[in-house]
Amino acid sequence: MPVSTCSYYVYFFKSLVLLPRDPCLVRCAHLIYVLLVFCQVALVLLLALSCLVQSNGAGNVCDLGRRPSSRPHSVSILEFGAVGDGKTLNTLAFQNAVFYLKSFADKGGAQLYVPPGRWLTGSFNLTSHLTLFLEKDAVILASQDPSHWQVADPLPSYGRGIDLTGKRYMSLINGYMLHDVVVTGDNGTIDGQGLFWWDRFNSHSLKYSRPHLVEFVSSENVIVSNLTFLNAPEYTIHSVYCSHVYIHRVTANTSPESPYTVGIVPDSSDNVCIQDSTINMGYDAISLKSGWDEYGISYARPTANVQIRGVHLRAASGSSISFGSEMSGGISDVVVLDAYMHNSLSGIAFRTTKGRGGYIKEIDVSNIHMVNVGTAFLANGSFGTHPDSGFDENAYPLVSHIRLHDIVGENISIAGDFFGTEESPFTSVVLSNISLSMTNSGSPDDDSWRCLYVEGSSESVVPEPCYELRSYESSYGRAEAL
Secondary structure, three states, X not given: OOHHHHHHHHHHHHHHHHOOOOHHHHHHHHHHHHHHHHHHHXXXXXXXXXXXXXXOOHHHOHHHOOOOOOOOEEEEHHHHOOOOEEEEEOHHHHHHHHHHHHHHHHHOOEXXXXXXXXXXXXXXEOOOOEEEEEOOOEEEEEOOOHHHOOEEOOOOOOOOOOOOOOOEEOOXXXXXOOEEEEEEEOOEEEEOOOHHHHHHHHOOOOOOEOOOOEEEEOOEEEEEEEEEEXXXXXXXXXXXXXXXXXXXXXXXXXXXXXXXXXXXEEEOOEEEEEEOOEEEEOOOOEEEEOEOHHHHHHHOOOEEEEEEEEEEEEEOOOEEEEEOOOEOOOEEEEEEXXXXXXXXXXXXXXXXXXXXXXXXXXXXXXXXXXXXXXXXXXXXXXXXXXXXXXXXXXXXXXXXXXXXXXXXXXXXXXXXXXXXXXXXXXXXXXXEEEEEEEOOOOOOOOOOEEEEOEEEEEEEEEOOOOHHHOOOOOOOOOOOOO
């Protein structure tokens, strides 16, 4: 019932109450009047709540605040026979501890406490309503024996492993279809000891695709905070098919020479916050994904409503922040702000190719400081490979409504490379208030911007962008998927 209609009936029945009528009629009218007043108030409250929900986009995901609640029960990994000498394998101790703590799920959950020490383990699974807490000077060490790592089927939105066709090694710490799970500590450490896996990758001697360090699949209300992650075999933190993921105050480091290591990867996930973190990777620091070609199109789970803020990023051979190239389920409504990007091959990259389908749209990037970055902005419509020959070559991706503003850069080699495709040009790219200090500024070979099959507009951008990004005035609006 509209509020205006409700108000009319409130007035009508109030009039009945005031008239001298049969007492029973008056009591009935009074009761209806009270109910209608309540109805009016309730509708106003519902309307306000609706407005709040509608405005709760990527811009304030982190402001919603997620802090790990204290658990009424706690046990130490020592109680399950673990030995923190860096040599004894503790996989069974972690597995038994988690199994035991499942019994507390309906009693407020429980905490698994890891004291100082070096705790060697293979892969193990978490459970719902669990906090894994690493004390200061506690180090969980990943085993370098592949037999200590479980093997899993490929993710359905990828159809194969990332490195190889077929199966993949499970991550060191796994969460599958969980609710309310926290991985935190007093700056404890999780070390993937990835050198073994990097050497296997480089020598083409992997049996299955490399494992990640931490992975959550089809889970919700996930918190990862106050920890240091080292030497991930491939991804450091991978959330796939997840909702409400909060990553806060983490440090993730791998060697600059580590092959295709990636820091944080929101993958077909929504309502994700990444903030106040430092990430230094061999390839990409943060990469948003949503499935690969026909598998991602079929699975149809986008990455949406993501906020990234207050981060320090280095990506030695990749991008500080990348979108794609596996983006077939779509990526949208992403806000990046207050980021420091340094010593990276590229700063912000949008990657896709023919056959991907999907979209990258409604992206807002602002308040960025870049230092020693090869290419500040990269948008490439011919990037990446295909999982197999089953992709649809006519599945063209949509890249539209990208806003880059309030950005400064020092010692930048190339301001921007924007290469769309003839069949699906990149559109509504808006640049404003950008000042980049170029390494080759003023030289005869200055080629700061390179553009093809892209349309957009710009204002107050130095160096001046290519013609395609300053000749087309757009009302921006919102993008529609193809």
